[in-house]
Amino acid sequence: MKQPKILFVDHTATLGGAELSLIDLAFAYRRSSQVLLFTDGILRPRLENLGVTVKLVEASQQILGLRTSGGLKALKTIPELWRIARQVATEAKGFDLIHANSQKAFIVAALATLQGSPPVVWHLRDIITAKHFSRLNRRIAVTLANQFATKVLVNSQATGKAFIAAGGKASLVSVVYNGFDSASFDCVSTQAIQQIRDSLAIGNKILVGLFSRLSYWKGQHILLLAIKQLPQVHVILVGDALFGEEEYVSYLKTLANEPELKERVHWLGFRDDIPTLMKACDIIAHTSTEPEPFGRVIVEGQLAQKPVIASAAGGALELIEDGKTGLLFPLGDQIALQQQIQKLIDDSAFADKIAHHGYISAKTNFSLETILNSFDRAIKTIDT
Structure with missing residues (x-):
């Protein structure tokens, strides 16, 4: 044609x-x-x-x-x-x-x-x-x-x-x-996943991934505040500042150095191996403080067959059926985010079910x- x-x-x-x-x-x-x-x-x-x-x-x-x-x-x-x-x-x-x-x-x-x-x-x-x-x-x-x-x-x-x-x-x-082409996610090897986790030296701790440029409206601070009282949780921040947002990055690093968070936040910068990094996580978080037009990382997290927790606004509401293909929480509410993370930690069968349905949705609709x-x-x- x-x-x-x-x-x-x-x-x-x-x-x-x-x-x-x-x-x-x-x-x-x-x-x-x-x-x-x-x-x-x-x-x-x-x-x-x-x-x-x-x-x-x-x-x-x-x-x-x-x-x-x-x-x-x-x-x-x-x-x-x-x-x-x-x-x-x-x-x-x-x-x-x-x-x-x-x-x-x-x-x-x-x-x-x-x-x-x-x-x-x-x-x-x-x-x-x-x-x-x-x-x-x-x-x-x-x-x-x-x-x-x-x-x-x-x-x-x-x-x-x-x-x-x-x-x-x-x-x-x-x-x-x-x-999205799911092939890059489907072909990630178990060995590659283990190499990522070994490089972070986190053992069997829960790993939450947030994939976005570092910016206040992307809400990295919401995730860090949410895990303060979850000592078994580590975080990878994949991305960096782009548009003169160094002041926000300084705030994040100050927050990450607080006693409750020290050595639990891993700064990876911009990376090309997103599928492998996502597959190495236990949970993918999307924490924008304002409505996201689409929410690319949400679908990528679903294709990685991980449970996704996202801010309940904008395009995220079209990508996630709450409680089935992912979990939602109110914009900027770190307590609600903490509760959703804890829910997935406490019920691994539920987390697996969310990840499975999210994967099917992403493969079918996107x-x-x-x-x-x-x-x-x-x-x-x-x-x-």
């Missing part, structure tokens, strides 16, 4: 959740499509090694460093955005559509339509709220979407509802969840094949 020609556009070349999803999409359409990045980084060789064509349209740090909460600062970037949009329009000639993988990429792609580019699809992967987006940025993004987007793909119903609540047209929205079919159906409705 002939594939549509898609120009995938992203402003960043780091490996966040959105970019990991982009890798899957770009690889699936690699025979007819290509990726355009606004900066160079680890994403480029990762794509090229998979046979994906990648080009760069360099953007300044003024563009790349602009936060979604930047407010009026965004207006100063308009001349450069227009310049980049002209380049994107040139690169897009011959393609059927542009897939904008981030808000900055979408704004540029929307401007590119004024210069003759093909239809634009915005893959919205953020919950648009006042907490993370300034009023001006919300207005700009939603107005441009209503005017120029042919389709707004969202990574959860929660993301779609927030877009509509911000003034976005409901008719534009299609839900396309993130997809397989890469299922999500690619969903993406394909969504873009086939676009008039190119």
Whole structure:
């Protein structure tokens, strides 16, 4: 079957959740499509090694460093955005559509339509709220979407509802969840798991894993506070600070050095062996203090066949059936999180049952094949 020609556009070349999803999409359409990045980084060789064509349209740090909460600062970037949009329009000639993988990429792609580019699809992967987006940025993004987007793909119903609540047209929205290939989890050996646990020198202690960049809203402190009174529990924190959040990291390290927690918190930084690390854990925790648009680590934890405990908000409510495919706890409530961890420790049969049902749910609902079919159906409705 002939594939549509898609120009995938992203402003960043780091490996966040959105970019990991982009890798899957770009690889699936690699025979007819290509990726355009606004900066160079680890994403480029990762794509090229998979046979994906990648080009760069360099953007300044003024563009790349602009936060979604930047407010009026965004207006100063308009001349450069227009310049980049002209380049994107040139690169897009011959393609059927542009897939904008981030808000900055979408704004540029929307401007590119004024210069003759093909239809634009915005893959919205953020919950648009006042907490993370300034009023001006919300207005700009939603107005441009209503005017120029042919389709707004969202990574959860929660993301779609927030877009509509911000003034976005409901008719534009299609839900396309993130997809996952379970093979990397299914092939992890018992020996590799034991090597991880031996390297941590934890013996048979309970190991809880939290996989996320270190940021206050990701809630690592919630987990550390929760295990204070659980002396048999160790924690691995997989990730590091990305956006000037060193002050929060200092707070976490001060907390981890308190007598009740000392030598029970293991800092692993960014790692490539996520499946093995997750399989080495007894429990996977998701502790965001605000609604998560999707919650990639939740599905990964389920694919690792581990019981997952997650903050009860946002996309997590679509990934977990509480008490069956995982456990939920109220946002920011370390006491409730402590109780859920204790429940799994006290009842291993229950923990195994949760892990089993979570695995089946992830394999059934979020397989890469299922999500690619969903993406394909969504873009086939676009008039190119």
